[in-house]
Amino acid sequence: MVYDVIVVGGGHAGCEASLAAARMGCHTLLITMDLNNVALMPCNPSIGGPAKGHLVREIDALGGEMGKNTDETFVQIRMLNTGKGPAVQALRAQSDKKLYGLRMRNVLEKQSNLDIEQALIETLHVDESESGQILRIITDANHVYKSKTVILTTGTSLSGRIIIGEKSYAGGRSGEAAAYGLSENLRQLGFTLGRLKTGTPPRLDAQTIDFSKTIVQPGSEVPLYFSFDSPSRDLCFPSPNPAYPQNGQIEWRKQMSCYLVNTNDRTHEIIRSNLHRAPLFNGTIKGTGPRYCPSIEDKIFKFANKTSHPFFLEPEGWETNEVYLQGANTSLPEDVQLEMIRSIPALEKTEIIRLGYAIEYDYAPPSQISSTLETKRIPGLFFAGQINGTTGYEEAAGQGLIAGINAALKIKGKSPIIIQRDQGYLGVMIDDLVTKELTEPYRLLTSRAEYRLLLRHDNADLRMTPIGYELGLIGKERYEAVEAKRHSIPVELERLSKTVLVAEKLSDSIENHRLPALGRNTTALEYLRRPEVSYQSLDTLGFANPNLIPDCIEQVEIETKYKGYIERQETAIQRMQKLEQRRIPDWFEYEEITGLRYEACYKLQRFKPQTLGQASRIDGVTPADIALIMVHLERARGKGKQVQSEKVSSDRA
Amino acid sequence: MYQDTIAAISTPIGEGGIGIVRMSGPDARSIAQNLFDKTLSNHRIIYGHILDPESAEIIDEVLVSFMASPHTYTREDIVEINCHGGIVPLQQILALVLKGGARLAEPGEFTLRAFLNGRIDLSQAESVLDIIQSKTHASLRLAVEGLEGRLSGQIRSLRSELLSVLAYLTARIDFPEDEVEEQNAIGPVQDARAKLTNLIDTADAGMIYRHGIRTAIVGRPNVGKSSLLNRLLRESRAIVTPIPGTTRDTLEEIVNLKGVPFVLVDTAGIVKSADPVETLGIERSCKAIEHAELILLVLDTSQPLNEEDTEIIYLLECKTVLVAANKSDLTTIASLGDLTWPIIRTSTLTGDGINEFESKMVDIALGGKVTSSDAFFVTNIRHKEALQRAANHLAEVQASLEADMPDDFATIDLTAALNALGEITGETVTEDLLETIFSQFCIGK
Numbered sequence A: 001m002v003y004d005v006i007v008v009g010g011g012h013a014g015c016e017a018s019l020a021a022a023r024m025g026c027h028t029l030l031i032t033m034d035l036n037n038v039a040l041m042p043c044n045p046s047i048g049g050p051a052k053g054h055l056v057r058e059i060d061a062l063g064g065e066m067g068k069n070t071d072e073t074f075v076q077i078r079m080l081n082t083g084k085g086p087a088v089q090a091l092r093a094q095s096d097k098k099l100y101g102l103r104m105r106n107v108l109e110k111q112s113n114l115d116i117e118q119a120l121i122e123t124l125h126v127d128e129s130e131s132g133q134i135l136r137i138i139t140d141a142n143h144v145y146k147s148k149t150v151i152l153t154t155g156t157s158l159s160g161r162i163i164i165g166e167k168s169y170a171g172g173r174s175g176e177a178a179a180y181g182l183s184e185n186l187r188q189l190g191f192t193l194g195r196l197k198t199g200t201p202p203r204l205d206a207q208t209i210d211f212s213k214t215i216v217q218p219g220s221e222v223p224l225y226f227s228f229d230s231p232s233r234d235l236c237f238p239s240p241n242p243a244y245p246q247n248g249q250i251e252w253r254k255q256m257s258c259y260l261v262n263t264n265d266r267t268h269e270i271i272r273s274n275l276h277r278a279p280l281f282n283g284t285i286k287g288t289g290p291r292y293c294p295s296i297e298d299k300i301f302k303f304a305n306k307t308s309h310p311f312f313l314e315p316e317g318w319e320t321n322e323v324y325l326q327g328a329n330t331s332l333p334e335d336v337q338l339e340m341i342r343s344i345p346a347l348e349k350t351e352i353i354r355l356g357y358a359i360e361y362d363y364a365p366p367s368q369i370s371s372t373l374e375t376k377r378i379p380g381l382f383f384a385g386q387i388n389g390t391t392g393y394e395e396a397a398g399q400g401l402i403a404g405i406n407a408a409l410k411i412k413g414k415s416p417i418i419i420q421r422d423q424g425y426l427g428v429m430i431d432d433l434v435t436k437e438l439t440e441p442y443r444l445l446t447s448r449a450e451y452r453l454l455l456r457h458d459n460a461d462l463r464m465t466p467i468g469y470e471l472g473l474i475g476k477e478r479y480e481a482v483e484a485k486r487h488s489i490p491v492e493l494e495r496l497s498k499t500v501l502v503a504e505k506l507s508d509s510i511e512n513h514r515l516p517a518l519g520r521n522t523t524a525l526e527y528l529r530r531p532e533v534s535y536q537s538l539d540t541l542g543f544a545n546p547n548l549i550p551d552c553i554e555q556v557e558i559e560t561k562y563k564g565y566i567e568r569q570e571t572a573i574q575r576m577q578k579l580e581q582r583r584i585p586d587w588f589e590y591e592e593i594t595g596l597r598y599e600a601c602y603k604l605q606r607f608k609p610q611t612l613g614q615a616s617r618i619d620g621v622t623p624a625d626i627a628l629i630m631v632h633l634e635r636a637r638g639k640g641k642q643v644q645s646e647k648v649s650s651d652r653a
Numbered sequence B: 001m002y003q004d005t006i007a008a009i010s011t012p013i014g015e016g017g018i019g020i021v022r023m024s025g026p027d028a029r030s031i032a033q034n035l036f037d038k039t040l041s042n043h044r045i046i047y048g049h050i051l052d053p054e055s056a057e058i059i060d061e062v063l064v065s066f067m068a069s070p071h072t073y074t075r076e077d078i079v080e081i082n083c084h085g086g087i088v089p090l091q092q093i094l095a096l097v098l099k100g101g102a103r104l105a106e107p108g109e110f111t112l113r114a115f116l117n118g119r120i121d122l123s124q125a126e127s128v129l130d131i132i133q134s135k136t137h138a139s140l141r142l143a144v145e146g147l148e149g150r151l152s153g154q155i156r157s158l159r160s161e162l163l164s165v166l167a168y169l170t171a172r173i174d175f176p177e178d179e180v181e182e183q184n185a186i187g188p189v190q191d192a193r194a195k196l197t198n199l200i201d202t203a204d205a206g207m208i209y210r211h212g213i214r215t216a217i218v219g220r221p222n223v224g225k226s227s228l229l230n231r232l233l234r235e236s237r238a239i240v241t242p243i244p245g246t247t248r249d250t251l252e253e254i255v256n257l258k259g260v261p262f263v264l265v266d267t268a269g270i271v272k273s274a275d276p277v278e279t280l281g282i283e284r285s286c287k288a289i290e291h292a293e294l295i296l297l298v299l300d301t302s303q304p305l306n307e308e309d310t311e312i313i314y315l316l317e318c319k320t321v322l323v324a325a326n327k328s329d330l331t332t333i334a335s336l337g338d339l340t341w342p343i344i345r346t347s348t349l350t351g352d353g354i355n356e357f358e359s360k361m362v363d364i365a366l367g368g369k370v371t372s373s374d375a376f377f378v379t380n381i382r383h384k385e386a387l388q389r390a391a392n393h394l395a396e397v398q399a400s401l402e403a404d405m406p407d408d409f410a411t412i413d414l415t416a417a418l419n420a421l422g423e424i425t426g427e428t429v430t431e432d433l434l435e436t437i438f439s440q441f442c443i444g445k
Helices: A012-023 A052-061 A066-073 A097-110 A180-188 A265-272 A296-302 A334-342 A393-411 A425-435 A457-471 A476-498 A503-512 A524-529 A535-540 A550-561 A563-581 A598-607 A612-617 A623-652 B028-035 B087-099 B109-116 B122-148 B150-174 B186-211 B225-235 B281-291 B307-315 B354-365 B375-402 B407-425 B429-440
Strands: A002-008 A028-032 A046-048 A074-080 A090-095 A114-118 A121-129 A132-139 A144-152 A161-164 A167-170 A194-200 A203-205 A215-217 A258-262 A310-315 A322-326 A352-354 A357-363 A381-383 B006-009 B019-024 B044-051 B058-067 B078-083 B213-218 B251-257 B260-266 B294-300 B321-326 B343-345
Touching: A002 A012, A002 A132, A002 A393, A012 A028, A012 A097, A012 A114, A012 A144, A012 A393, A028 A144, A046 A052, A046 A066, A046 A393, A052 A066, A052 A090, A052 A393, A052 A425, A052 A457, A066 A074, A066 A090, A066 A097, A066 A393, A090 A097, A097 A114, A121 A180, A144 A393, A265 A296, A265 A334, A334 A352, A381 A393, A393 A425, A425 A612, A457 A476, A457 A550, A476 A524, A476 A550, A524 A535, A524 A550, A535 A550, A550 A563, A563 A612, A563 B407, A598 A623, A612 A623, A623 B109, B006 B087, B006 B109, B019 B028, B019 B087, B019 B109, B028 B058, B028 B078, B028 B087, B044 B087, B058 B087, B078 B087, B087 B375, B150 B186, B150 B407, B150 B429, B186 B375, B213 B225, B213 B281, B225 B251, B225 B260, B225 B294, B225 B354, B251 B354, B294 B307, B294 B354, B321 B354, B343 B354, B375 B407, B407 B429
Parallel strands: A002 A028, A002 A144, A028 A114, A144 A381, B213 B260, B213 B294, B294 B321, B321 B343
Antiparallel strands: A046 A090, A074 A090, A121 A132, A132 A144, A161 A167, A161 A357, A194 A357, A203 A322, A203 A352, A215 A258, A258 A310, A310 A322, B006 B019, B019 B078, B044 B058, B058 B078, B251 B260
């Protein structure tokens, strides 16, 4: 039997990829090393945050599962960055790790068109047959699966090596086996592999923590969800875990708090005197680690004058006593980990349940994939997630979704989707991957999105849902609701621009409600533009539209207040449009362009950008290089036409 | 069709004192009309004046023609402003149209647009390539020269100060739960604005001067250095402005040869020295040589080379030198066969060979690759325009910080300002920013 799509790996990328492919009607198989670990969160329990939260909203709006799965299983949710601007506000949830995996497995199992099997993949082969190309994968037990397309989402398991202090052993995600055969096989297929490193902190036993010496961080008082489709059914919550303090309940939904503690001089002293035993410093670890996720030994070494660093205590679920010690990434030996943690007052009697560890793994530098996430070397083979050098559950899920969609589109003989940088963080991420040299695991940040004012978490539905609907991943009802929202915004803006507030008539009312004075007659739209005025203020004065839903009110406010900035970004996008739309054919030879500088030529050959826009973002490619390429493209196109017309005339002859 | 409007000085400057500022794109007409005291009309040449819209000051007497799309060279709206007043008003007018919303054209961009809009055919594409290639080389060379100058040093330090503010604001946005201590963001932005304004003012005053090629005329006494200088000054079609030299003994003079500015340093002084014998000849030459990019070595060929000549020649090793084999009107005695530098026979007395000498100076200056260059001016204006844009963005940053707008809006303009400065120094923001964040703040949960 030949599958349409086989997804190798059941992490966050694999789950989204297999669901998307199956939902788009492809006969799909998900192969995972350990069925009990589907959608595992081997690192922190949180999902979201700046840029990552945006990504989850986009995944949801496009028809992915991550948002819904988080909503149903979080133990806490908060809105971050309130007051720093509409573009950078972001949701961040703490998941019940176990529940997250269980619910996802449930969804996978119920999905029609989707088979799930447990196996370790050793090799991948490309077979050419009369009916086209077939990809064949072989497990460690010599079982063979065949498929038209394969999506590899191997996470950290490719030649994974776990390091704890002086000890190291082969391993993938926490407690899993590593896949060594596949690494070697990919090299034989011609792929270049690199090596990256990441780390996790120790996990503590909640029963041994003195929470009275911590700072409490409760969840949101107001209802918040990642999914634009808020959960409809009532969730069952387990009874309170006695290991945690039982303080004030939040009305709208049961949540757990996180807790903050700080390191002190003694902590730092313990780490400093043991630096020689840290693999990061004694050379055991060779892979590149992420700058935004430094180990505690790194922080203390680099910021020697900081007397204290924060550690966050994050519960890993409703019922477990396991607590994730965010901020304490380390690969120090066991005895030092314990000593260091116990130097903090709240943690004096703490026991470590799981040690922190560092992990090194293989990845395939993403200059080898195109924006569709299909590999350039083997058509029909897609890479998604950490294999592309990214880090983070959200980044993985986003790529998985796009890879699943594009594999399915390929099966259906349709053209792939490429999310543009001005359409979503999904686009920013993938475009960064295919145009930039990675020097550390890639994490999405709001500062990577040049048009971020347009890529807000509040409008992810407006940006993505029509695409999801077109693909068949979003139902009609949901799509129509989004379109109704879209259309109501300009209508309301128009109404406000025609509503005149008469200064004389309103002066009393404005004074009574302590709203900013009108001065002279002005339109409701102009009034709303003032920083101190909200839509609520208009309501107070009796000028609001009572039928407008809160979602639309938010859009109307943002579009009014930040109009100038939004328009500027839109202009910038238009300016880039010409370059973005100009495709560079695969066969295009950069060596043939006389005058193209060597550095530019080398980089362009390596990355093989698909559009002029991408080419312009490659480091070391100048506007003059782009102009040269543009002319050569135009010339090549002209020649193409010429060849065609010559052919026509000779046919006639 | 392109969305933006491009502008450039489209004739070699200095030729006959007339220059054209050309614009192409959808806003060309409105930008020009805003500066012009008469009404533009399609395909007609109108006589009038260009005024600075802010000061209402007359910049130049001009002829302006407006040609509406599509019957133009680029198939876009085109405006050409013919100016008479020489380089300074020409540059001012270009600066005004850029301020009005046009963007400075890349080398060869008008032709490129003509080509891409289907106005010129395939066979002409070759010439487009030539233009882009040759001009790129010239401007790259210039960019390097510019970078070594004071300007880039100041911009680099300005940039790193601003980057640090942006790093602070961004760290708080991208890592909201990490400890990023409160900083004053307005102060550094204000400082940077002041420095930038200062830089723009000096750019106005000394723009041409700074980017002229520093050229020293050297030679032993009485070989004809001053006569050569006077010849070059007389031949020069546009003497811009004399600027007193930085050293007591020398005067610097700017001459414009075929559109290329040279800052000529006469080691003997422009005015005849009071001392009848130039005893300090070699000493002075040393100083001038040290700072010069191009050296004009004057030798008297009516006499054999003497020790003093040899000593000067020795000093010039590793320099870019053009030799004036002077006094060609007399019998040639000196043997110059050992010299590896280009040699032109001249007579400062009769003027013979001076034209050829000038051409050679220009060739050397441009690396022999460009015959007429507006690249020098483009580089200048490009820098100034980028500085101006950066300053405008910083004004927005300050305004939004003062108005207590959410931090994100300050970061948008700050990023734009840094990008503008980066156009001068060739640096991009994203990676530098992350580097700054991770080196300044202890990030990472």
